[in-house]
Amino acid sequence: MTAKEYGEFIVKRKWLSLLFGLLLTVVWVMGLSGLSMNPDNRIFFSKDNPQLLALETLEKTYSRDDNVYLVLAPKDKNVFSGETLAAVREMTDRLWQTPFSSRVDSITNFQWTRSDGDDVIISDLVEEGLITPEIADNAKRVALDEPLIRNLLVDSEGLVTGININIIMPEDPIASGGATIEIMKFIRSEQARFAEVWPNIDLYVSGGVPLTLAFTEVSMKDISTLLPLTLLVIFIIAGIALKAISAAFLTALIAILAAVGMMGAAGYMGVIINAVTSNAPLMLFILSIAHCVHIISTQRQQMRSGIEKKDAIIESLRVNLQPVFITSATTAVGFLSMHFSDSPPFRELGYMLAAGNLIAFVNAVLVLPALLAILPAKVQQKETYFSKSLMEKLSNFVIVKQKMLLPVSSIVIVCLLLGITNIKLDDTWTTYFDKQFEIRAHSDFLEDNLTGLNAIEYSVPAGEDGGINNPTYLANLDKFANWYRTQEGVNHVSVVSDTIKRLNKAMNNDDETFYKIPESQELAAQYLLLYELSVPFGLDLNSSINVSKSATRMTVSVQHASSAHLRSLDAKAQVWLGENIPEFKTVGSGLSVIFAHLSERNINSMLFGSFMALVIISLILIFALKSLPIGLMSLVPNLFPAAMAFGLWGYIVGEVGIAIAVVGAMTLGIVVDDTVHFLSKYLRGRKELNKSPEDATRYAFTTVGFALTVTSCALIGGFMVLASSGFRVNSDLAQLSMITIAFALIADFLFLPPLLMKLENFRNKLNK
Numbered sequence: 001m002t003a004k005e006y007g008e009f010i011v012k013r014k015w016l017s018l019l020f021g022l023l024l025t026v027v028w029v030m031g032l033s034g035l036s037m038n039p040d041n042r043i044f045f046s047k048d049n050p051q052l053l054a055l056e057t058l059e060k061t062y063s064r065d066d067n068v069y070l071v072l073a074p075k076d077k078n079v080f081s082g083e084t085l086a087a088v089r090e091m092t093d094r095l096w097q098t099p100f101s102s103r104v105d106s107i108t109n110f111q112w113t114r115s116d117g118d119d120v121i122i123s124d125l126v127e128e129g130l131i132t133p134e135i136a137d138n139a140k141r142v143a144l145d146e147p148l149i150r151n152l153l154v155d156s157e158g159l160v161t162g163i164n165i166n167i168i169m170p171e172d173p174i175a176s177g178g179a180t181i182e183i184m185k186f187i188r189s190e191q192a193r194f195a196e197v198w199p200n201i202d203l204y205v206s207g208g209v210p211l212t213l214a215f216t217e218v219s220m221k222d223i224s225t226l227l228p229l230t231l232l233v234i235f236i237i238a239g240i241a242l243k244a245i246s247a248a249f250l251t252a253l254i255a256i257l258a259a260v261g262m263m264g265a266a267g268y269m270g271v272i273i274n275a276v277t278s279n280a281p282l283m284l285f286i287l288s289i290a291h292c293v294h295i296i297s298t299q300r301q302q303m304r305s306g307i308e309k310k311d312a313i314i315e316s317l318r319v320n321l322q323p324v325f326i327t328s329a330t331t332a333v334g335f336l337s338m339h340f341s342d343s344p345p346f347r348e349l350g351y352m353l354a355a356g357n358l359i360a361f362v363n364a365v366l367v368l369p370a371l372l373a374i375l376p377a378k379v380q381q382k383e384t385y386f387s388k389s390l391m392e393k394l395s396n397f398v399i400v401k402q403k404m405l406l407p408v409s410s411i412v413i414v415c416l417l418l419g420i421t422n423i424k425l426d427d428t429w430t431t432y433f434d435k436q437f438e439i440r441a442h443s444d445f446l447e448d449n450l451t452g453l454n455a456i457e458y459s460v461p462a463g464e465d466g467g468i469n470n471p472t473y474l475a476n477l478d479k480f481a482n483w484y485r486t487q488e489g490v491n492h493v494s495v496v497s498d499t500i501k502r503l504n505k506a507m508n509n510d511d512e513t514f515y516k517i518p519e520s521q522e523l524a525a526q527y528l529l530l531y532e533l534s535v536p537f538g539l540d541l542n543s544s545i546n547v548s549k550s551a552t553r554m555t556v557s558v559q560h561a562s563s564a565h566l567r568s569l570d571a572k573a574q575v576w577l578g579e580n581i582p583e584f585k586t587v588g589s590g591l592s593v594i595f596a597h598l599s600e601r602n603i604n605s606m607l608f609g610s611f612m613a614l615v616i617i618s619l620i621l622i623f624a625l626k627s628l629p630i631g632l633m634s635l636v637p638n639l640f641p642a643a644m645a646f647g648l649w650g651y652i653v654g655e656v657g658i659a660i661a662v663v664g665a666m667t668l669g670i671v672v673d674d675t676v677h678f679l680s681k682y683l684r685g686r687k688e689l690n691k692s693p694e695d696a697t698r699y700a701f702t703t704v705g706f707a708l709t710v711t712s713c714a715l716i717g718g719f720m721v722l723a724s725s726g727f728r729v730n731s732d733l734a735q736l737s738m739i740t741i742a743f744a745l746i747a748d749f750l751f752l753p754p755l756l757m758k759l760e761n762f763r764n765k766l767n768k
Helices: 002-010 012-032 050-061 081-093 131-146 174-198 208-242 245-270 277-304 310-339 346-376 385-400 402-422 437-450 471-483 496-506 521-534 564-582 591-625 628-633 635-652 660-687 694-723 728-750 752-767
Strands: 066-074 101-105 112-117 117-126 161-167 201-206 453-461 490-494 553-560
Touching: 002 012, 002 346, 012 245, 012 346, 050 201, 050 453, 050 553, 050 591, 066 081, 066 101, 066 174, 066 208, 066 437, 081 101, 081 174, 081 201, 081 277, 081 310, 081 402, 112 402, 112 496, 112 521, 117 521, 131 591, 174 201, 174 208, 201 208, 208 277, 208 437, 208 635, 208 694, 208 752, 245 277, 245 346, 277 310, 277 660, 310 346, 310 591, 310 660, 346 660, 385 402, 385 694, 385 728, 402 471, 402 635, 402 728, 402 752, 453 564, 453 591, 471 490, 471 496, 471 521, 471 553, 471 564, 490 728, 496 521, 496 553, 553 564, 564 591, 591 628, 591 635, 591 660, 628 635, 635 660, 635 752, 660 694, 660 728, 660 752, 694 752, 728 752
Parallel strands: none
Antiparallel strands: 066 161, 066 201, 101 161, 112 117, 453 553, 490 553
16 A cells, blocks of 8 residues: 555545544553552662672672661751750650661760770660750760761761661562652651751751652652643644644644553553653653644645645645654664663663654554544645745755855864763762752752761671671771771761770770770670670661671761762772772672762663664665665764764763763654655655756755754754753753754754765766
8 A cells, every 4th residue: 555545545534544543542541550650769770780789789688778867957056955965866766666667876876885984884875864964065075076976977066967767668669669658758747746846956858768759759740740831832833833723732632642652551561650751751742743743734735735635635644654654663763772771761761752652653644634634624825934935045045055064064063073072971869859859958958067878888798707806807897997088078987897996995994095906806706795785676786797797888978979989989999908908809889889880881781772773773764765875874964963962061061971871872763853854855856856956955945844843843842841850860861852953953954955965966977
């Protein structure tokens, strides 16, 4: 069946076509029940991620501890006043009721170890009862001098203090999501109560669990605000471009049907919605408009020339069916190349958009023409200045200035490409959220005033059961911790050797000279046993020492740490260990470390995916355009836009995160659309209408140039909406995509036509 015969069938069987298209949508809708949501930030990591495997090994050895961290900032800037200490003590006691909590640490329940004659006493730093000035002064002296809690639970000047709640989350992702909501509901109720009871103390909430919930909240916020705004943008642009409210409604309807179908397909595929995939409907809204604009604009052009509506629809399908199919296929290939991403959410986003793009194609060539045939249509008999005269002037400019445009465009491209050298792979996962979110403001306050949210964790082996009590091991552990304390950005190191030194001092009448590692393994073992037997339930060292006492956990807290800095710190630690303590064979782990390596891993994994997409798209274009030279040449204006966008980003911003890895592959399929439509009209002018290269260029501009401008503006407008997302990953992805699409349109108008005419002239010279 030819494209013309297909168009005749759709117009003749318009009601049947519409019914069939809507039945397909119903089938897709049935898949919506398979959708679920996962707020866990670990969804960003593939199961074979080596840093994730290292973290899981560490958590199996000790425990998987998520946390909620509360910062108390007294307005008088004195943590050690009676009022503030009472507030901390009360809040510490209440927070033991937090669902799924296993431990609560604060300055008031810090296990103060000291000598009392021949006895060693271990008790809360601030016990129950009236807090006298003497008790407050003692708490200040001990807390600000104690490395275990200084810069972790209280800042070095005593201005702010923290309460850390360890949380053991359910392993099942769905149960974990429910637990997160339950925990934060409790915390927020306590936060509201605290504000009433203690009005002179500000309370900030941060930590892993609130950050996890923020991933869900940002998804919900984007869906509730950005989706309607995107539909409005599509409606306005389609209405202005097609000069008909009915056409704008049809375009929006096709976009909605495609998005609903895509979400149903995602349900069938078992996709779990998260902060990245939640914006797939928004992105498909943006992509769906292109097919509709091309089909409707061609129909209206035909009707302006006096052709009846029915024949205009048939002609529109004859002209557009192949290029619309090609662009759908190439766009789907671009999205499917995201399968090679190391980050599962981006893979699933690729699957969803590939499926959605094909569903949008079916709706555009089945439901849309059927509706066009059913609904009445009126058009102005005269084309507007923008839809024809402007394109004629632009085409004349390009033809006249072709010898100048090609070298100038090439120079501009090269200059922009050089900006790529300024790009640094850097990211800070705790700043993924915009400052409009409370979690970002509270996390910034925590990092600015107390401690770092980013942590590097090590499981340091002792080589044998009970080996952690060996003085040599403990001395080396202490040496490793002290080295880390000298590194830039490190504000706290939690290590067992500090506890051992504190116990040794207490066992020797609090003599400062004994604040060191005990001389014998037996003494160290006795001290640890004494400590374990003396501390209250939940405040032991089980999360820091493994069961066989053959390894200990060391946690390094880093303030305002970017991904590059975390990678650098761990790399330097490996070098230092190799040179100084080679028996400590350990690697850095933790969520922050995994995120720090994710950008690099994602780029490395996507290089192959992008190459495969390029090869497949090249073959599709060569086959579809039936010209090897033009098919290959068309790749030039398709490859450069993404690279130019990265170059401009390098000049302006300089830093990129995990979004960069998928932008190139994703936009490659999108920007091919404009090239395919332009080339199909150019080749039609050359082959069907026997026009010269210059006249074929003019024909392409006047027939499809305005539609390309409209679709590109729609894409840019849609991605501009997504760029306002409070989630930085989506925002960066959108900004890079809209820059890429803008460069692609410029390249298709100012670089591709001169290149085509140059090729034609070169071939003519060869033939002569």
